[in-house]
Amino acid sequence: MHPFRQTILGASRIVLALCLLLPLTAVHADPRQAPSQPLADALLDVAERWPAIKLVFRPELLEGLETRTVLAVNDDPEQALRALLEGQPLRLRQLSSGVYVVEPAAIQKTMPPKPAPAPTVSRVPRQAPAQQQLMEELVTIGTRSRNRRWLHSTVPVDVVQGAALERSAPASLGEQLQMQVPSFNFSRTMVSDGADLVRPATLRGMNPDQLLVMVDGKRRHHQAQINIQQVVGRGSSGVDMNAVPTAAIEVEVLRDGASAQYGSDAIAGVLNLQLKRGEQAPVVNAQYGLTGEGDGQSLIASVAGGSDLGSDASLFVTFEGQDRAATNRAGPDSRFTPPRTSMRIGDAEQQSWTLFANGQWALSDLAEVYAFGGSSRRQGLSAGFYRAAGAQAGQPAVSSRYVPALDPEGFLPLQTTRTEDDAFTLGLEWMLGEGWLVDVSASQGENRFLQGTDYSVNVSLGESSPRAADNGELAYQLRQVGAMASGPVPTDLLDEVLLTVGSEWRRERYRISRGDFASYAYGPQDDFSIFISSPLDPCPEETGNVCADGQPRSRAPAGMQAFPGYRLAVSEHRESAAFYGEAELSINPALNLTLASRWESVTDEGRNVTGKLAASWRMVESLYWRMAVSSGFRAPGLNQQSFTHVITNIGADVLTNTLHAAQGNPALLALGFDGLKPERSRHLSTGWVWTPAQDWLVSLDWFRIHLRDAVAMSDVIAAEPDSCVENCHLRDALALQAHNIGAVQFLYNAYDSTVTGADLVVRYQWESDWGRSQLALLGHKNQTEITRLHASENIDPARLFSPAQVMLVETGQPRRRITLSYDWQFAGWAFSGRINRYGSVKTSYFTEAGLGLPVPDDKPQYHKSGQAWLLDADISYQFGWGVTLALGGSNLLNTYPKRLASNSLLSEITGGSFQYPWEASPYGINGAFYYVRTEYRW
Helix, strand or coil: CCHHHHHHHHHHHHHHHHHHHHHHHCCCCCCCCCCCEEHHHHHHHHHHHCCCCEEECCHHHHCCCEECCCCCCCCCHHHHHHHHHCCCCEEEEEEECCEEEEEECCCCCCCCCCCCCCCCCCCCCCCCHHHCCCCCCEECCCCCCCCEEHHHCCCCEEEECHHHHHCCCCCCHHHHHHHHCCCEEECECCCCHHHHCCCCEEECCCCHHHEEEEECCEECCCCCCCCCCCCCCCCCCCCCHHHCCHHHEEEEEECCCCHHHHCCCCCCEEEEEEECCCCEEEEEEEEEEEECCCCCCEEEEEEEEEEECCCCEEEEEEEEEEEECCCCCCCCECCCCCCECCCCCCCCEEEEEEEEEEEEEECCCCEEEEEEEEEEEEEEEEECCCECCCCCCCCCCCCCCCCCCCCCCCECCEEEEEEEEEEEEEEEEEECHHHCEEEEEEEEEEEEEEEEEECCCEHHHHHHCCCCEEEEEEEEEEEEEEEEEEEECCCCCCCEEEEEEEEEEEEEEEEEECCCHHHHCCCCCCCCCCCCECCCCCCCCCCCCECCCCCECCECCCCECCCCCCCCCEEEEEEEEEEEEEEEEEEECCEEEEEEEEEEEECCCEEEEEEEEEEEEEEECCEEEEEEEEEEEECCCHHHHHCCEEEEECCCCCCEEEEEECCCCHHHHHHCCCCCCCEEEEEEEEEEEECCCCCEEEEEEEEEEEEEEEEEECCCEECCCCCCCCCCHHHHHHHCCCCCCCEEEEEEEEEEEEEEEEEEEEEEEEEECCEEEEEEEEEEEEEEEEEEECCCCCCCHHHHCCHHHHHHHHHCCCCEEEEEEEEEEECCEEEEEEEEEECCCEECCCCCCCCCCCCCCCCCCCEECCCEEEEEEEEEEECCCCEEEEEEEECCCCCCCCCCCCCCHHHHHCCCCCCCCCCCECCCCCCCEEEEEEEEEC
C-alpha cells in the first residue's frame, strides 16, 4: 500500500477512536454552560456554540470583567448573552437578525441602527493604533463558521492587524508581511527584468503560484508577468502583492494546504486580505524615508475612511500613492580606466497609486448587497547589464551588442515597466431559516504588464535605430461566479453540525500584444535570411556566414538591448468549474472535526478531486491538539502554457538569444515534451496550542508536503552545432522558426519534492501602571528536497534542470526564520520593536559550474548570503487633537548579505559591479532605512 494512503488510514483510525472515546473523557459540563471565567471568553464561547449568530465587541471594553453566571440549558443565544451581561456596565444591542453588538450601557442611540456587517466576516470595529487589541480572537479562514476562535482552529492561522502593517517601514505589503509572518518570504530581485517591479511572494519556501491569495474570501487574479529570469519562483506567476493598499486591509495567513476548501493553487496555504468596512473616521497618513546611504527616498501618502450612506448602507474608501527613488549598491567597474560606477544594482525607481472601495447595502434585516474592488497603477524604471564596458572611442569594438557610432564607450540600457490592475466583485448575501447563509457573487479581475526600453539600441538597425521602444503588453483576466450555502444541520447525535456546499465557475484569458517594430526586428526588413554584421564581425564587407579566410562571422542581435519586444501575438482562454462540500462537526465540547472535498474540472487539464480531514481536540482545559491530512492540486497557469518570447539570456557564452517556447512548439516536441500536467500534493500536519495562563499563548505545528510534477523552467538548451549531421532535431526545429535562435528554454513538469518544517508561536501580553505590552516569539523552519527530476528520453535530466536550478529551489529561500517582537502602548505613546533573523540563502547559477564552464580550483562555486539579524523599531505619540507623529527605521543595524568573493565569476564578468549575491536576497541589499510618519484622525 502507498505510504500516504497508510498515513491517511492510520490518521482516520485515530480520529475514529477519539470520536468513540472522547465522550467518556470530555469535560462534563452542559455544552451551553459557561464556567467562571473572563467575560470576553464567556461571550466568545456563546458565539462559538451558536454558529448562526454573529457577535461584535471591543475587547478593551471587557478588560477586567468576570462572570459567574451559569446559563440554563434551554437558553436561546440572546437569552444567554443578556444573562452574561446582567449586572455589567454593558448592554446588548441587536443590529439585525442574528447579529449582536456589545457596547457601554451609557451609549444612547441617536440614529437608526446601522446595517449589519457582512455575515461571513467577524471583526471588531477599528480603533486608533494606541487602543487596538494586541491579540486577535476570531478567524474567518480555514473555517466556514463565523465565530471560530483562533484557539480552536483545526489548522494554524496567523492574523496581522492593520495597525501592525501601518507601523512597518517598508512601502510594500509584501515586505511588511515578511517582517510579521516568518513563514512568508518576499525575495528581493534586481537586474531581473519584470521581477524588479513585481517581486515573488512565497509561503513555506514554495513557489509564488502555490499560494492562493483571496480578498474578503474571493479568489484574487494572478499577475500577467511570468518570472523568466534567475529568481525565486523561476517560471511561476503569483499575485501582485503590491496592488492592494495596506491602509485598506488586515491579513489572515492560513499555513496549511486548502485545495479541498478553496480550489487550485492552495498548496502552500492561503492569504486572505480582509478589507476594512463600515463607518470609520477618515485617517490621513504620510511617511517619508530614505536609506542610510542617502538614496531610496520614498514618500507614501494615504487616506482611508468609511461613512454611512443613510441608515442602510456604508462605504469604506482607501487611496494610497507612492513615490520611491532607486537605490544603487553597484561597485566601481574595473573594466573602465579609471574604474567608475557603470551599473544600477538595487531597487528600481517606482511611482504608484491605488484606489480601493468596500461597500454594503442592507436590503432588509436578512439580505445585504456587497461590492468591493479597486484599481492600481504602478510604473518603474530599472537597468540591465552594461553593454560594451571598457569600450573607447576610436578603438576596436569590444562587444556585438552596441553601436560604436552612437555609444563609443558603451551604454547601460534601461527598462520601463508598468502594471495596471483592476478588480471588482458584486455579491448578495441573505439569511434563510434556521441560520443558513447564502452567498452569490461575481468577480472580474485583470492585470496588465507593459514593458519598454529606454536609452537602448537595436544593433541590427545600426545608427538609424531608435533609442526607446514599446516592447508590448502581457494581460491576464479572470472572471468568476460563485454560489455558496452554509448553515447548521439539526442532529441529536452531535453537539453541532455546520454544513457548506457551493460551486464556482471561472474563465481565464491570457494575451500577448506585439511591441513596436524596432523592439524586436532584425534589420529594416526583419529578414533573418540576410546577414547583418555586428561591430565584432571580422569581415563586414563580405557575404555568407563564414569569412573568406575561414573565420566565423558575428551576426548583429535582433531587437532592443536589455529586453527585446514581443514579436508574436498570443490570445488564449480556458474555463473551469468546481463543486465543493464541507462539514464542520462538533462531536462534543472537546472535539471538532472538519471534512472537505472538492471536484474541479479545467479545460485541457482534466478533472481532479481533492479532500481534507482536520481535527481539533481539547485534551485538557488549556491544551489543544490539532491535525490535518489533505490532498492538493494546482492547474498550470494559462500564462505558463502560452508564454512565448525571444529573450537575451545569460549562458555559457555570457549572452545568448533564447526562445522561450510555449506548449506545442516544435522545439519542445523535438525534445520529447508535450503539454503541462497539473501539480498534485499531499499534506500532513499536526500541532498543539497551549494557554498556560490567561495572557499566554503557545502553538507549535509540524508539517510535511509531498509535491508531484512541479512546474518549473528548464535550463537553456543549446541547439546542436552547424556541424551536426544526424539526430539534429532541436537545431532543425529552431531553424524552421527563422528567428536566429541558438537555444531554447521552456516550462515543464520538472521535479517531485518534499517540504518539511515547523512553526512556533509564543505570545504573552500584560498590563501594568506603565501601559499594555505584548511580547511575541515567532519561528519558522522548512527544508525543501527535490526527490526526483523528470526528463524525456532525448535529454539528460541534469542538462535539463542543472544542479544550479536544484539549489535555487532547495536553498534559494531562508530555511530558518525567527522574529522576536515587543509592542507597548501607554497614554498616547506606542512603541514597536522587532528583531528578525534570516537563515542563509545559497545559490550557484553565476559560477563556472552553474554556467557549464570549466571549474577553476580556487573559485567558490556557490554564493551564500549568510545568516543575518535585522532590527526594526517604531515609536509614536498620539496628540490630543488627532495627530500622531512617529519615528522609526528598518534594518537599523545596517546589515548586508555576505559580499561576493572578488574572484567570483559574477564579480569578474561585471568588473566588480556586483558586490552581493544576485539571484535571491531575502532582505535586499539597501542597508538601513529611516523614516518619519505623521497621521491625522478626524
